Amino acid sequence: MRNAALGAFLVAALALPFVTGSEFWIKFAFTTLLFAFMGQAWNILGGYGGQFSFGHALFFGTGAYAAAVAQNSFGLNAWLGLPLGAAAGGAAGWAAGYLSFRYGLKGSYFALVTLAFAEVFRILANAVDFTGAGVGLFVKLQPGWADLQPGYVGFYYLLVALVLASVWLAWRIENSRFGAQLTAIRENEAAAAALGVDAYAVKVRAIALSGAMTGIGGVIYVQFYLYIDPGIAYGPGVSVEILLVSIIGGMGTVLGPLLGSTVLHAASELARRVMGDAPGIHLVFYGVLLVLMVRFMPDGLIGLLKRRASRPAEAPRA
Amino acid sequence: MLEFQIFLPAVVNGLTLGAVYALVALGLTLIYGVLHIINFAHGSLLMAALYAAFFLKDGLGIDPYLAMPLLVPAFFAAGYALQRWVIGKASHGKDQNVLLVTLGISIVVENLALYFFRADTRTVETPLSYEMLDLGFALVPWPRAIGFFAALLVAVVLWWTIERTDLGRAIRAVAKERQGARLVGIDVDHVFAMSFGIGTAVLGAAACLLLPSFYVTPGVGNVFVLVAFTVVVLGGMGSFTGALVGGLAIGVTESLGGLFLGQALGQLGIFLIFILLLLFRPTGLFGSRLA
Amino acid sequence: MLEAQGITKRFGGLVAVSEASLKVDAGRIVALIGPNGAGKTTLFAAMTGFHKPDSGRVTFDGADVTGLPPHVVARRGLVRTFQIVQPFGALTVRENVAVGAHLREPDRKAALKLAGEIATSLGMGAMLDKPAAALTVAGRKRLEVARALATRPKLVLLDEVMAGLNPTEIDDIVPMVRAVRDAGTTVLLIEHVMRAVMQLSEHVYVLNQGRMIAEGAPREVAARRDVVEAYLGHGAANRIAGTTP
Numbered sequence: 001m002r003n004a005a006l007g008a009f010l011v012a013a014l015a016l017p018f019v020t021g022s023e024f025w026i027k028f029a030f031t032t033l034l035f036a037f038m039g040q041a042w043n044i045l046g047g048y049g050g051q052f053s054f055g056h057a058l059f060f061g062t063g064a065y066a067a068a069v070a071q072n073s074f075g076l077n078a079w080l081g082l083p084l085g086a087a088a089g090g091a092a093g094w095a096a097g098y099l100s101f102r103y104g105l106k107g108s109y110f111a112l113v114t115l116a117f118a119e120v121f122r123i124l125a126n127a128v129d130f131t132g133a134g135v136g137l138f139v140k141l142q143p144g145w146a147d148l149q150p151g152y153v154g155f156y157y158l159l160v161a162l163v164l165a166s167v168w169l170a171w172r173i174e175n176s177r178f179g180a181q182l183t184a185i186r187e188n189e190a191a192a193a194a195l196g197v198d199a200y201a202v203k204v205r206a207i208a209l210s211g212a213m214t215g216i217g218g219v220i221y222v223q224f225y226l227y228i229d230p231g232i233a234y235g236p237g238v239s240v241e242i243l244l245v246s247i248i249g250g251m252g253t254v255l256g257p258l259l260g261s262t263v264l265h266a267a268s269e270l271a272r273r274v275m276g277d278a279p280g281i282h283l284v285f286y287g288v289l290l291v292l293m294v295r296f297m298p299d300g301l302i303g304l305l306k307r308r309a310s311r312p313a314e315a316p317r318a
Numbered sequence: 319m320l321e322f323q324i325f326l327p328a329v330v331n332g333l334t335l336g337a338v339y340a341l342v343a344l345g346l347t348l349i350y351g352v353l354h355i356i357n358f359a360h361g362s363l364l365m366a367a368l369y370a371a372f373f374l375k376d377g378l379g380i381d382p383y384l385a386m387p388l389l390v391p392a393f394f395a396a397g398y399a400l401q402r403w404v405i406g407k408a409s410h411g412k413d414q415n416v417l418l419v420t421l422g423i424s425i426v427v428e429n430l431a432l433y434f435f436r437a438d439t440r441t442v443e444t445p446l447s448y449e450m451l452d453l454g455f456a457l458v459p460w461p462r463a464i465g466f467f468a469a470l471l472v473a474v475v476l477w478w479t480i481e482r483t484d485l486g487r488a489i490r491a492v493a494k495e496r497q498g499a500r501l502v503g504i505d506v507d508h509v510f511a512m513s514f515g516i517g518t519a520v521l522g523a524a525a526c527l528l529l530p531s532f533y534v535t536p537g538v539g540n541v542f543v544l545v546a547f548t549v550v551v552l553g554g555m556g557s558f559t560g561a562l563v564g565g566l567a568i569g570v571t572e573s574l575g576g577l578f579l580g581q582a583l584g585q586l587g588i589f590l591i592f593i594l595l596l597l598f599r600p601t602g603l604f605g606s607r608l609a
Numbered sequence: 610m611l612e613a614q615g616i617t618k619r620f621g622g623l624v625a626v627s628e629a630s631l632k633v634d635a636g637r638i639v640a641l642i643g644p645n646g647a648g649k650t651t652l653f654a655a656m657t658g659f660h661k662p663d664s665g666r667v668t669f670d671g672a673d674v675t676g677l678p679p680h681v682v683a684r685r686g687l688v689r690t691f692q693i694v695q696p697f698g699a700l701t702v703r704e705n706v707a708v709g710a711h712l713r714e715p716d717r718k719a720a721l722k723l724a725g726e727i728a729t730s731l732g733m734g735a736m737l738d739k740p741a742a743a744l745t746v747a748g749r750k751r752l753e754v755a756r757a758l759a760t761r762p763k764l765v766l767l768d769e770v771m772a773g774l775n776p777t778e779i780d781d782i783v784p785m786v787r788a789v790r791d792a793g794t795t796v797l798l799i800e801h802v803m804r805a806v807m808q809l810s811e812h813v814y815v816l817n818q819g820r821m822i823a824e825g826a827p828r829e830v831a832a833r834r835d836v837v838e839a840y841l842g843h844g845a846a847n848r849i850a851g852t853t854p
Contacts, residue, residue: 175717176717177711177714177715177716177717177720180704180707180708180711180717180720181708181711183697183699183700183704184697184700184708187696187697187698187699187700188695188696188697188698190659190679190691190695191691191695191696191697191756192680192697192708193659193678193679193680193683194657194659194679194680194683194688194689194690194691194757195680195683195688195708195709195712195756195757195759195760196680196683196684196688196709196712196760197680197708197712198680199680252699
């Protein structure tokens with residue numbers, strides 16, 4: 001069933017730009033896919049690993065700034081921004097993981113500390129010149145693939161590729177020793193340790209991977225919008241949206257973030273049409289959705305589908 | 319150079335600021351101490367209370383200090399309802415779910431405010447707004463001074479409620495041993511909701527005390543949320559004394575930090591302290607639970 | 610193979626284990642018994658890295674493992690189960706056991722296959738693809754053992770695997786434990802169920818209030834007055850023998 005869904009997605013995704021040349025829909029799809037991609041990054045740490053990060057913007061912003069600064073201050077080619085953003089995000093992930101997990105932070109404390117990390121970086125980015133301080137950074141408009149500014153359709157296909165890669169990655173993780181150890185840690189860290197799992201090492205690996213992926217997301221963002229500032233880079237907006245897509249779609253599943261992102265952005269767009277474009281409305285919507293999902297569907301949409309599909313006698317996720 | 323004349327007023331300023339932080343943190347301490355959950359919605363509820371106080375003054379001319387008898391019960395009820403029918407139901411027993419739900423609530427409240435009230439900053443003027451208390455070495459705006467004493471008073475009231483009343487006893491029982499409390503006939507859901515209600519009621523009081531010397535925008539909650547958490551962690555999750563002392567300490571730190579590092583980085587110190595605390599001393603200075 | 614010497618563990622003012630020593634030779638089944646609260650599980654925890662002993666030494670397979678973190682101890686071949694069962698609830702039985710198998714087996718397919726074999730050999734064949742959360746207590750106990758065994762340990766510490774089981778279930782587990790030893794894994798078990806202790810163990814240690822008070826062959830130890838009194842209270846041995854109250 002999963003393969004069928006994926007196949008359908010692929011077909012739809014490839015066809016989209018031909019079905020509608022509308023810039024609006026391509027942009028909509030771009031945002032949806034970008035958050036599906038970054039949502040998958042969060043999912044690896046949060047869904048599979050059970051470590052909920054409330055400050056994933058830390059990695060997003062760091063990747064974005066890395067790319068922007070690399071181009072602006074060092075004149076590097078935009079494509080180099082990708083490995084740089086990944087490295088920067090990964091390093092931030094490793095550092096956050098080192099600090100948090102070495103000192104045994106879990107659950108709420110871990111969530112809080114990630115929030116604090118993101119805030120610290122936001123304040124720093126606001127105060128420091130080399131990130132453009134409060135004004136932010138602009139990246140020079142240089143259309144074309146050579147400078148990683150391939151235009152709407154180009155970005156769209158790039159993201160389709162990235163999302164597919166992220167789905168493949170999650171699937172690989174699910175079927176690997178790393179994934180087995182990661183989910184074991186999520187379920188019961190002490191029992192996992194008793195079976196020889198080095199919980200610290202596995203968690204750090206997960207957060208570094210998650211950070212690197214999210215960093216790439218930041219690079220793509222800055223290449224698309226050609227602008228970044230501390231609020232966008234490190235603010236709660238991105239952090240919340242990233243975690244929300246996995247919660248809606250289903251944490252710890254391969255297709256959860258993609259499904260969740262599609263549903264979230266579609267519904268959000270619908271809400272905007274109904275309620276107008278006022279500031280804050282779509283976030284109200286996100287908040288309500290978050291509460292409703294946690295209350296009624298903690299396993300997300302995929303969890304719901306799975307429960308419908310299997311026998312009623314199956315025990316639900318503990 | 320460090321002149322006494324600048325240093326002392328900064329400390330005094332920090333103390334009055336810290337008193338407000340303490341007030342906000344006191345409610346959070348109760349909620350954390352009993353429910354063992356981190357209430358992300360705390361900051362946005364404070365913001366809602368501030369707007370309520372603002373509109374009472376702006377629309378009905380009610381002085382914020384006089385609005386307390388209105389706001390405190392109202393926010394108590396709101397907090398009770400939130401815990402009983404939203405947060406409690408959504409948790410499914412898992413800490414992380416509560417985290418997410420309160421995060422969701424905070425997003426909803428904050429953005430509803432943004433939608434209805436726009437992002438402008440609102441302030442009120444009261445007869446006391448510009449009066450100063452002359453301490454000799456420093457001048458303290460009266461609203462701030464009142465806030466300081468009010469924080470002490472609220473801490474005492476909370477302490478008395480927890481230590482000397484039947485409700486307080488029930489709260490302590492639930493905090494210590496949920497199942498056991500249930501077994502002796504305590505309505506745990508009700509106690510949870512009462513605790514959350516009291517914690518939110520304190521916010522109502524805090525808002526009334528804060529408004530005259532502060533401002534309100536939809537984002538003001540964010541300013542307080544992490545600071546309040548820092549205070550709670552610093553003071554020791556569940557200790558009122560700790561929250562009080564912690565709040566004052568944080569206020570002074572921010573004030574002195576602002577003095578040395580400039581406005582932009584003033585709050586940075588707080589977050590760094592928070593992170594360091596979580597890493598190295600999560601039990602805080604006064605350590606241990608409510609009970 | 611495993612030797613604990615003079616292990617002491619304090620929690621604040623409470624001394625949970627005091628100068629406890631025991632020795633388990635390779636290929637044997639040894640039991641650690643004692644009344645509730647004697648400190649048996651704490652001793653297990655101290656030996657496997659879950660608690661750091663305040664004093665004493667733990668030697669395993671010739672090496673000093675005192676105070677090493679649990680996952681390192683497990684990697685060396687000393688694996689424990691938990692008295693209060695700790696399944697990976699959302700994972701299936703097979704996936705649960707596979708986590709253990711992965712200690713020595715990096716390949717996913719091979720680990721799953723091995724997991725299936727071990728679980729089946731412990732009678733869990735029918736439950737392989739059910740979530741662990743759906744198991745009964747007896748099932749979960751078996752799962753604990755299966756998981757531990759999947760790590761191919763040299764010595765396994767079984768913490769009250771019989772607790773909460775009815776006599777039929779106990780009769781099923783006893784030969785299972787024996788089979789584990791016969792297959793090459795040394796066993797040290799904490800048990801309350803005396804029947805099982807008598808049937809299985811070759812050597813018994815008795816822990817009471819943190820102190821090792823007796824050791825020896827099962828029948829001898831069970832007959833000792835101080836052991837009886839540890840369980841039944843002061844003067845019990847006399848009462849049983851029919852002498853003064």
